[in-house]
Amino acid sequence: MTISTSNVSQKQELSWEQDGLPDLSADERAIGYRDLATYSSIFSFSARYWGGLWALIGSVVLIAFFAFLTTSEQVEERFMKWMERVQQSSGQDLFLLVGLPVSIASFSVLFYRWHSKKHPEARVVRAWILSAFTLFLASVSVKLNVAFALWSKSFYDAIQNRNEPEFWIQTGVFTVLAVFWVLVGTYRQFFQQLLQIRWRTWLTQIFSTQYFDKSRFYYLSQQSKQENPDQRIAEDLDKFTELAIYLYFGAYIAITSLYEFSKLMIEISGDLAFTRFGIDVIIPDYLFWTAVVYAIFGSIFISFVGRRLIKVEVLRQRYNAFFRYHLIRAREYAEGITFLRGELNHNNESRRLFGIVRSNWNTRMWALKFLGFSSLSYNQASVIVPILLMAPKYFADKAMTWGNFMQILRTFGELRESLSWFIDQYQNIAELRGTATRLFTLEKGMLEVDAFNERSPLIVTPNNVGGIALGHVSLNRPQFDDFGVMHEQPQVLGIDWQISQGQRWLVTGASGSGKSTILRAVAALWPYGKGHIDVPSKGKIQFLPQRPYFPIASLREALAYPAPADMYQDAAYETVLEMCQLSHLKTRLSEENTWGQVLSGGEQQRLAFARVFLQRPDYLFLDEATASLDIENEKTLYATLLEFLPNITLVSVSHHEQLKTYHTHALHLSADALGGFKAKTQTI
Numbered sequence: 086m087t088i089s090t091s092n093v094s095q096k097q098e099l100s101w102e103q104d105g106l107p108d109l110s111a112d113e114r115a116i117g118y119r120d121l122a123t124y125s126s127i128f129s130f131s132a133r134y135w136g137g138l139w140a141l142i143g144s145v146v147l148i149a150f151f152a153f154l155t156t157s158e159q160v161e162e163r164f165m166k167w168m169e170r171v172q173q174s175s176g177q178d179l180f181l182l183v184g185l186p187v188s189i190a191s192f193s194v195l196f197y198r199w200h201s202k203k204h205p206e207a208r209v210v211r212a213w214i215l216s217a218f219t220l221f222l223a224s225v226s227v228k229l230n231v232a233f234a235l236w237s238k239s240f241y242d243a244i245q246n247r248n249e250p251e252f253w254i255q256t257g258v259f260t261v262l263a264v265f266w267v268l269v270g271t272y273r274q275f276f277q278q279l280l281q282i283r284w285r286t287w288l289t290q291i292f293s294t295q296y297f298d299k300s301r302f303y304y305l306s307q308q309s310k311q312e313n314p315d316q317r318i319a320e321d322l323d324k325f326t327e328l329a330i331y332l333y334f335g336a337y338i339a340i341t342s343l344y345e346f347s348k349l350m351i352e353i354s355g356d357l358a359f360t361r362f363g364i365d366v367i368i369p370d371y372l373f374w375t376a377v378v379y380a381i382f383g384s385i386f387i388s389f390v391g392r393r394l395i396k397v398e399v400l401r402q403r404y405n406a407f408f409r410y411h412l413i414r415a416r417e418y419a420e421g422i423t424f425l426r427g428e429l430n431h432n433n434e435s436r437r438l439f440g441i442v443r444s445n446w447n448t449r450m451w452a453l454k455f456l457g458f459s460s461l462s463y464n465q466a467s468v469i470v471p472i473l474l475m476a477p478k479y480f481a482d483k484a485m486t487w488g489n490f491m492q493i494l495r496t497f498g499e500l501r502e503s504l505s506w507f508i509d510q511y512q513n514i515a516e517l518r519g520t521a522t523r524l525f526t527l528e529k530g531m532l533e534v535d536a537f538n539e540r541s542p543l544i545v546t547p548n549n550v551g552g553i554a555l556g557h558v559s560l561n562r563p564q565f566d567d568f569g570v571m572h573e574q575p576q577v578l579g580i581d582w583q584i585s586q587g588q589r590w591l592v593t594g595a596s597g598s599g600k601s602t603i604l605r606a607v608a609a610l611w612p613y614g615k616g617h618i619d620v621p622s623k624g625k626i627q628f629l630p631q632r633p634y635f636p637i638a639s640l641r642e643a644l645a646y647p648a649p650a651d652m653y654q655d656a657a658y659e660t661v662l663e664m665c666q667l668s669h670l671k672t673r674l675s676e677e678n679t680w681g682q683v684l685s686g687g688e689q690q691r692l693a694f695a696r697v698f699l700q701r702p703d704y705l706f707l708d709e710a711t712a713s714l715d716i717e718n719e720k721t722l723y724a725t726l727l728e729f730l731p732n733i734t735l736v737s738v739s740h741h742e743q744l745k746t747y748h749t750h751a752l753h754l755s756a757d758a759l760g761g762f763k764a765k766t767q768t769i
């Protein structure tokens with residue numbers, strides 16, 4: 086190929102990096118904090134997977150139960166006693182102490198697996214068991230952290246005292262603890278992920294089913310300004326489940342650790358006594374209180390700094406989705422764009438949309454910078470602050486060992502970490518709220534679509550009479566005002582139209598008069614208007630739009646769509662292709678392709694007709710379904726149709742006069758004085 090008129094790269098003089106960043110503050114202002122999903126709505130949305138509202142109470146009980154097990158000293162004592170008995174026992178006792186619990190645990194796991202396979206619908210049971218198990222592992226990891234803090238005292242004391250045997254014993258203890266820690270940590274993560282994919286699958290099933298059910302995906306764009314609902318189903322559900330699970334279990338660990346390490350800290354911290362200005366001051370458990378005050382102030386400060394990030398995150402997802410959608414559209418309309426030489430426009434639009442992405446990133450970067458300054462300084466300060474706090478006591482109190490020192494340091498760190506959990510998770514919480522907001526708006530949008538459609542005074546009822554009847558039907562078209570609110574504008578007014586079985590109607594009228602809209606109304610896809618439409622309850626109705634749809638699949642599947650390909654024999658496929666002068670495609674039945682793009686417009690329309698011959702409807706509505714064909718091909722197709730399905734009830738929308746021969750009646754739309762269109766019927 087020698088001619089290339091599109092020269093996208095040469096026309097771009099400035100690098101995109103040099104573009105000024107658009108001001109997006111209006112978008113940010115448009116999101117009110119009150120519009121963001123509340124914590125309670127996030128909780129009740131999450132609870133649905135675990136069985137609804139009761140799940141909230143159930144989870145509190147479950148968490149309290151595990152928290153009690155984790156923090157109870159009695160449980161700890163019993164465990165230690167059990168360990169001692171295991172060490173001293175042999176033979177039968179050992180089996181009772183170790184073998185029995187292990188057998189019960191293994192049996193439970195096997196039973197669980199069997200039950201899951203047998204009752205895959207027992208979602209709630211499985212969710213609870215998995216959650217309980219993950220909580221158990223979380224509890225164990227908290228206990229292990231406490232054990233590490235206790236270990237550090239013995240270990241460092243052994244070093245300070247140059248006690249070699251003790252040093253090796255403590256090294257052994259560390260190894261055992263570390264092995265458990267790795268095992269528990271890894272399995273906890275694994276089970277969290279398992280829970281996540283199950284929850285996500287369940288949610289995706291619900292959202293996707295709702296989206297496609299009752300053609301909601303079709304109405305959404307007409308009735309509300311829902312941005313990229315596809316992204317919400319594909320990405321936001323993923324993000325939501327990931328973050329929610331991470332945060333729920335994280336919060337549990339933070340709270341139980343907080344309790345455990347507070348207890349330990351109070352035990353080991355001691356009081357601080359000093360005299361200033363002649364006054365004796367005693368601060369009881371001073372290290373504990375300093376850690377609390379330190380972490381709380383840090384949290385408040387950092388949450389204040391990070392507040393803006395919530396909005397920026399919401400917008401980031403939105404802008405990225407716009408950019409991606411723009412590129413997807415280019416792929417869909419590749420030919421239309423290249424014929425018009427619209428590559429440059431498209432690239433410029435890419436540049437504009439990406440400029441928005443950049444600008445948002447820039448804001449995010451700055452917001453994160455402030456957050457980074459604050460949280461990193463806080464983290465660094467946390468290294469030295471406990472040492473400085475302990476120093477006076479260490480120098481004054483000769484009984485304080487290096488082991489004590491290290492233990493306090495470790496405990497202070499753990500305590501601070503659990504207290505500052507909120508700080509570390511600030512961005513995740515922001516993201517979770519943003520994601521939840523988008524999911525809730527999609528859910529709300531779908532409910533609004535239902536409510537709107539149910540309220541519609543345009544009633545479509547299936548009847549047994551046969552034929553189709555429109556009585557006092559007026560149709561409107563939806564239109565958005567400047568505030569994004571939908572209004573209805575009159576389109577076709579006062580239609581009274583009887584289509585008896587076997588009649589063949591030709592619908593004509595100026596472009597944009599509302600011919601397709603009438604067909605949409607008969608297909609019960611148009612809730613905008615009023616009146617009654619009776620449609621046959623028996624018999625197959627098929628609609629052929631101007632631009633037929635073919636899935637990206639084999640030609641066989643594309644023809645059979647929406648029925649499965651094995652519904653018809655290959656001979657049937659070949660016959661219908663021949664009937665539509667598409668014999669050259671007979672050898673390509675198994676080929677997978679994007680048929681909507683590789684076939685010519687006329688070929689696509691003929692292929693849609695082949696689908697009609699395959700599926701043999703009783704009522705057929707053709708919306709300019711032969712508009713791309715030459716006169717001869719169009720005539721042949723109509724002749725074949727009437728020969729093959731002589732009793733068919735046919736409604737064709739067309740601008741082609743020559744089609745009159747194949748029809749018995751006509752409906753014409755003409756402009757009326759009120760700005761809409763009116764319908765007139767006659768026999769041909």
Ligand SMILES: Nc1ncnc2c1ncn2[C@@H]1O[C@H](COP(=O)(O)OP(=O)(O)OP(=O)(O)O)[C@@H](O)[C@H]1O
Nearest residue numbers: 307562563564576595596597598599600601602603
């Ligand atoms: N989904 C929609 N949302 C809003 N307006 C719509 C929608 N679909 C169609 N319209 C508007 O309704 C009017 C009638 O459209 P319709 O497709 O019924 O016209 P038509 O008579 O079939 O035109 P043509 O002969 O050009 O196909 C047009 O002004 C169109 O812009």
